[in-house]
Amino acid sequence: MFRFAPYVLKCLWRHRTRTGLTVSGTAVALFVFCVVTAVQEGLDRLTHSAGAERTLVVFQENQFCPANSRLPEDYAPAIARLPGVRDVVPVGVFTNNCRASLDMVVFQGFPSQQLRAARPLELLSGSFGQFEQQPDAALVGRAVARRRQIGAGDPFTVGGVTVAIVGVFASEAPAEENFIYTHLDFLQRAPGRNAVGVVTQLEVQLAEHADPDTTATAIDDHFRHGPVATTTRPQGVFQREVVADLAETIGFAQWLGYACLGLVFSLIAATTVMAVQDRIKEHALLQTLGLRPLRVFGLVMAESLLQSLAGGLLGIAAGLLLLSWWGFSIGTEGVAIALQPSLRLAVWGGSVSAGVGLLAGLAPGYQAARTEIVPALRQA
Amino acid sequence: MPLIEIKNLTRQFTKGGETLTPLDAVNLTIEPRDFISLMGPSGTGKSTLLNLLVGIDRPTSGQIVVHGTDITRLSRARLADWRAAHIGYIFQTHHLIPVLTAYENVELPLLLLPLPAAERRKRVEIALEAVELTDRADHYPRQLSGGQEQRVGIARAIVTNPTLVVADEPTGDLDPRTAAQILKLIQRLNVELEMTLFVVTHDPQVAAVAARRLHLDEGRLIEAPGADPVPA
Numbered sequence: 001m002f003r004f005a006p007y008v009l010k011c012l013w014r015h016r017t018r019t020g021l022t023v024s025g026t027a028v029a030l031f032v033f034c035v036v037t038a039v040q041e042g043l044d045r046l047t048h049s050a051g052a053e054r055t056l057v058v059f060q061e062n063q064f065c066p067a068n069s070r071l072p073e074d075y076a077p078a079i080a081r082l083p084g085v086r087d088v089v090p091v092g093v094f095t096n097n098c099r100a101s102l103d104m105v106v107f108q109g110f111p112s113q114q115l116r117a118a119r120p121l122e123l124l125s126g127s128f129g130q131f132e133q134q135p136d137a138a139l140v141g142r143a144v145a146r147r148r149q150i151g152a153g154d155p156f157t158v159g160g161v162t163v164a165i166v167g168v169f170a171s172e173a174p175a176e177e178n179f180i181y182t183h184l185d186f187l188q189r190a191p192g193r194n195a196v197g198v199v200t201q202l203e204v205q206l207a208e209h210a211d212p213d214t215t216a217t218a219i220d221d222h223f224r225h226g227p228v229a230t231t232t233r234p235q236g237v238f239q240r241e242v243v244a245d246l247a248e249t250i251g252f253a254q255w256l257g258y259a260c261l262g263l264v265f266s267l268i269a270a271t272t273v274m275a276v277q278d279r280i281k282e283h284a285l286l287q288t289l290g291l292r293p294l295r296v297f298g299l300v301m302a303e304s305l306l307q308s309l310a311g312g313l314l315g316i317a318a319g320l321l322l323l324s325w326w327g328f329s330i331g332t333e334g335v336a337i338a339l340q341p342s343l344r345l346a347v348w349g350g351s352v353s354a355g356v357g358l359l360a361g362l363a364p365g366y367q368a369a370r371t372e373i374v375p376a377l378r379q380a
Numbered sequence: 381m382p383l384i385e386i387k388n389l390t391r392q393f394t395k396g397g398e399t400l401t402p403l404d405a406v407n408l409t410i411e412p413r414d415f416i417s418l419m420g421p422s423g424t425g426k427s428t429l430l431n432l433l434v435g436i437d438r439p440t441s442g443q444i445v446v447h448g449t450d451i452t453r454l455s456r457a458r459l460a461d462w463r464a465a466h467i468g469y470i471f472q473t474h475h476l477i478p479v480l481t482a483y484e485n486v487e488l489p490l491l492l493l494p495l496p497a498a499e500r501r502k503r504v505e506i507a508l509e510a511v512e513l514t515d516r517a518d519h520y521p522r523q524l525s526g527g528q529e530q531r532v533g534i535a536r537a538i539v540t541n542p543t544l545v546v547a548d549e550p551t552g553d554l555d556p557r558t559a560a561q562i563l564k565l566i567q568r569l570n571v572e573l574e575m576t577l578f579v580v581t582h583d584p585q586v587a588a589v590a591a592r593r594l595h596l597d598e599g600r601l602i603e604a605p606g607a608d609p610v611p612a
Contacts, residue, residue, distance in 0.1 A: 007479070007488075014479045286488075288463065289469070294457065373431075373436040
């Protein structure tokens with residue numbers, strides 16, 4: 001079959017305008033598909049991460065936006081005494097936007113001695129020592145740094161909070177790279193915050209054999225009659241509930257991604273059908289020379305596949321390049337969904353392109369293979 | 381042993397409710413190195429017989445036995461394999477593939493045979509040399525004259541050294557001078573390369589160069605009495 005590769009390529013080149021338009025249309029559709037799938041992957045990663053089940057998030061009851069959750073910081077030692085709890089970290093969260101946003105900035109304030117234990121960060125620049133010594137110091141996630149074009153040594157201000165960036169970090173959890181970590185007491189005393197002794201949430205690390213639901217219930221029961229009631233959920237559940245509205249939109253967008261694949265199918269099928277109809281006589285000639293009908297079918301399938309793969313790979317490459325270059329994230333209420341390029345995304349996109357190309361070639365390929373030779377050769 | 385035996389070959393068509401029988405129990409034997417011309421009025425079934433002979437059409441009844449194999453019983457795929465190995469087809473309108481060069485057009489049938497690239501190259505060069513087009517090997521069909529295109533078509537037909545070369549009005553689209561050149565070339569295939577030829581034509585001059593001259597009329601095949609072929 002590879003002996004006919006030059007013929008297939010030359011046939012595509014013969015109608016290069018048509019081929020070019022088909023490939024570019026496919027590229028645009030696969031670009032959209034790639035980005036939409038990256039959003040879905042980001043959401044899945046967020047809600048199914050390793051810590052999603054073994055970490056509990058304690059929030060003020062019936063609140064989701066960080067700005068509205070105000071828990072007494074001294075809840076932390078009380079929770080630490082409950083059975084099944086290994087560690088408790090009080091976290092202050094400040095975000096510039098509680099609604100869905102493509103450029104959400106989230107400050108998370110940690111007690112400085114607990115940050116390194118709670119978040120496995122890999123510093124790309126700067127040092128933890130400087131962070132611990134400087135009260136207004138901040139470590140910035142790689143995605144935010146890229147998006148906002150900031151780095152170690154820069155000051156950074158959002159919503160009246162000004163921090164001094166002393167390092168940029170990477171994380172195994174891509175969503176983390178959209179956060180800015182600073183000191184809890186600095187964030188509590190930031191201008192206009194008036195939050196000394198108050199935190200947004202408490203992160204509870206469970207002991208090895210502790211049941212998440214039992215511990216969560218125990219925490220909420222403990223504070224049911226306290227100054228502020230709590231709602232405690234595993235981190236994954238908490239994040240799913242926070243981004244529930246966004247997830248619906250993402251789910252709808254996923255359908256748009258599938259619609260793009262339908263578009264590619266129609267585009268490639270239409271182009272291949274046109275190519276077959278243009279070359280009915282040529283396919284009859286090839287069969288007269290001795291090409292088996294199955295081989296003619298294969299030639300048409302190859303044309304369809306090549307166009308789909310060329311467009312698909314272009315679109316996916318553009319999508320991955322954009323995702324890796326720009327560090328996109330979609331966030332809401334202090335939770336960020338990181339849009340990341342991945343090998344899985346590339347392989348999935350490539351496979352989908354190939355699959356759509358093959359499907360689109362089936363009908364025209366069959367048509368070409370079933371050409372009646374004598375009437376086709378007689379065509380003007 | 382004859383090369384090809386056509387036995388009681390009948391082909392019927394239904395057109396507008398009427399049954400037409402262009403070939404009615406036709407019998408013919410073709411020996412190796414025969415040069416046969418087939419004439420007859422338009423619409424009498426000359427091309428139909430040729431198409432049946434190369435297996436691109438199916439008879440209503442009868443047999444075509446080539447080297448002991450009845451090709452009318454072969455599947456479409458097996459027939460394609462058989463054509464690739466045994467048939468060279470020269471068309472009236474040459475049917476070259478426009479995106480391929482003369483060289484690539486001639487090489488096309490060889491791609492279907494299990495031949496290494498070096499052997500394919502050698503055979504294409506010999507075929508192009510036989511039709512005196514070595515210097516046009518890299519030209520595309522649009523860069524060739526009508527006569528040159530037909531010579532490329534002939535090179536493509538002979539490049540596999542087929543059992544039978546068929547030609548359907550091979551000079552029908554050419555001016556008299558070019559037609560004469562092509563005719564000479566076709567005759568050389570038979571005389572010098574000892575190929576078996578079956579040529580369908582309207583042109584008595586073309587028919588005259590063949591050693592055996594057949595006439596098809598009202599579904600019946602009539603062979604003219606023996607006559608020496610006229611040099612092209």
